[in-house]
Amino acid sequence: MAILEVKNLKKSFDDTEVIRDISFTMDEGETLTIIGSSGSGKTTLLRCLNFLERPDSGVIRVKDEVLFDSDITGTVSEKDIRNRRLHFGLVFQSFNLFPQYTALENVTLAPLLLAKENTGIDLPAIEENARGLLDDMGLSDRMGNYPHELSGGQQQRVAIARALALHPDILCFDEPTSALDPELTGEVLRVIKDLAGHNMTMIIVTHEMSFAHDVSDKILFMDKGVIAEEGTPEEVIDNPQNDRTIQFLANYKNGM
Amino acid sequence: MALTVTLTLLEGFLQTIRLFILTLLFALPLGLVISFGSMAKAQAVRVPIRFMIWVIRGTPLMLQLLVIYYGPGIIMKSNVWGSGDTGRFIAALVAFVINYSCYFSEIYRGGIQSIPVGQYEAGQVLGMTKHQIFFKVVLLQVIKRIVPPISNEIITLVKDTSLARVIAVYEIIWKGQSFIKSAGIIWPLFYTGVFYLLFSGLLTLLFGFVEKKLSYFR
Ligand SMILES: Nc1ncnc2c1ncn2[C@@H]1O[C@H](COP(=O)(O)OP(=O)(O)O)[C@@H](O)[C@H]1O
Numbered sequence: 001m002a003i004l005e006v007k008n009l010k011k012s013f014d015d016t017e018v019i020r021d022i023s024f025t026m027d028e029g030e031t032l033t034i035i036g037s038s039g040s041g042k043t044t045l046l047r048c049l050n051f052l053e054r055p056d057s058g059v060i061r062v063k064d065e066v067l068f069d070s071d072i073t074g075t076v077s078e079k080d081i082r083n084r085r086l087h088f089g090l091v092f093q094s095f096n097l098f099p100q101y102t103a104l105e106n107v108t109l110a111p112l113l114l115a116k117e118n119t120g121i122d123l124p125a126i127e128e129n130a131r132g133l134l135d136d137m138g139l140s141d142r143m144g145n146y147p148h149e150l151s152g153g154q155q156q157r158v159a160i161a162r163a164l165a166l167h168p169d170i171l172c173f174d175e176p177t178s179a180l181d182p183e184l185t186g187e188v189l190r191v192i193k194d195l196a197g198h199n200m201t202m203i204i205v206t207h208e209m210s211f212a213h214d215v216s217d218k219i220l221f222m223d224k225g226v227i228a229e230e231g232t233p234e235e236v237i238d239n240p241q242n243d244r245t246i247q248f249l250a251n252y253k254n255g256m
Numbered sequence: 257m258a259l260t261v262t263l264t265l266l267e268g269f270l271q272t273i274r275l276f277i278l279t280l281l282f283a284l285p286l287g288l289v290i291s292f293g294s295m296a297k298a299q300a301v302r303v304p305i306r307f308m309i310w311v312i313r314g315t316p317l318m319l320q321l322l323v324i325y326y327g328p329g330i331i332m333k334s335n336v337w338g339s340g341d342t343g344r345f346i347a348a349l350v351a352f353v354i355n356y357s358c359y360f361s362e363i364y365r366g367g368i369q370s371i372p373v374g375q376y377e378a379g380q381v382l383g384m385t386k387h388q389i390f391f392k393v394v395l396l397q398v399i400k401r402i403v404p405p406i407s408n409e410i411i412t413l414v415k416d417t418s419l420a421r422v423i424a425v426y427e428i429i430w431k432g433q434s435f436i437k438s439a440g441i442i443w444p445l446f447y448t449g450v451f452y453l454l455f456s457g458l459l460t461l462l463f464g465f466v467e468k469k470l471s472y473f474r
């Protein structure tokens with residue numbers, strides 16, 4: 001059964017339709033990559049999934065739970081929204097680490113706050129888990145450092161650990177390496193690839209085509225708010241059928 | 257003579273310090289309330305508050321002191337401030353609190369608005385409440401950014417307290433000046449400057465310390 005189902009999702013800002021009727025599903029453990037030119041609505045789609053934007057219409061379902069359905073009216077409490085968005089994690093292009101906290105504290109902050117609301121959660125276990133995650137990210141010797149003492153690649157890996165600490169069902173990445181110097185993208189992509197190897201369910205927006213080809217089970221090509229083409233990496237990247245996809249990939253190879 | 261002058265000036269300085277501390281005590285929190293008002297989504301709140309800030313920051317504190325002290329008596333035909341030294345001191349305090357909370361509110365607003373929206377969004381996707389995001393994520397960053405401008409404002413306040421003399425609050429300069437008439441000497445006036453220098457020097461050290469304490473992050 002699909003872990004995520006997105007149906008007829010639409011989102012406009014003022015008069016411009018940014019997401020125009022998007023539907024797709026993904027299975028547990030899959031890595032889904034979204035490619036497409038700038039302005040095609042990739043970020044907006046991830047933001048809708050993470051409840052940073054409210055879709056105008058459509059349905060978002062995770063496992064058996066309907067997280068969003070524009071046909072169901074009535075208001076949702078802040079607490080419900082918070083619970084629903086915890087199905088997802090989001091790693092931002094610009095990391096957005098909290099500057100006043102160490103790497104370790106960045107990872108433990110949200111789980112500790114959450115634990116305060118729900119009794120019966122083992123506090124030492126939270127720190128243990130955070131240390132383990134940072135260790136997996138290759139940051140065992142950086143746990144006590146503040147974000148400004150870390151390189152961009154290290155900061156992004158802390159951000160990934162921070163998102164993982166809440167055990168999201170689906171982890172989203174919005175161009176996780178676009179803000180990095182080229183020599184630092186590798187370390188972040190490697191970590192994401194590792195997660196894919198461990199069957200983390202992920203949606204990745206990226207412009208790194210060879211990485212996308214390598215890591216994805218499925219690729220969506222987005223164009224002007226719709227999915228213009230979807231399929232395996234071999235289908236979409238090696239044998240694109242849609243004119244727009246062909247053009248996009250050609251621009252890409254010419255080093256846009 | 258030196259002793260008499262010192263004691264008299266100390267008495268005036270006590271009044272200066274009292275005005276200074278009480279102004280901060282009220283204006284620092286009130287400024288926060290006003291800054292939230294000036295950022296309110298509702299126009300009915302935001303517009304009048306911005307207007308008030310514009311008026312207060314756009315007119316001299318001296319004028320505000322006079323209006324606040326004499327205004328109620330003339331308009332309402334009753335002296336709301338009560339008579340004597342205490343009444344004048346309270347009127348001065350009210351004027352200072354209004355004036356300084358408007359200045360502080362603009363500093364707070366600048367500090368709050370300078371926090372990148374990504375900080376709020378990171379908190380949101382981590383399931384934090386608005387309350388948690390403000391207190392656990394944003395607040396310390398705001399404090400770090402506003403310490404320098406707030407310190408400037410506070411050091412200005414030390415010197416601005418002397419304006420209270422226009423409604424006969426006997427602060428230190430008033431006391432120093434009184435020796436010109438009574439004893440024909442001017443040096444007590446210079447002596448008051450020493451008090452100001454020492455006090456603002458002390459504050460500069462204190463704020464430098466706070467800035468340093470907050471320099472562990474960027
Ligand atoms: N908050 C917003 N208000 C108005 N327009 C927006 C907003 N966010 C995004 N857009 C517009 O939506 C379009 C898609 O943006 P985005 O989802 O960021 O695309 P992508 O991530 O694929 O580059 C762009 O034209 C952008 O200007």
Ligand SMILES: [Mg+2]
Nearest residue numbers: 042043044174
């Ligand atoms: Mg984008």
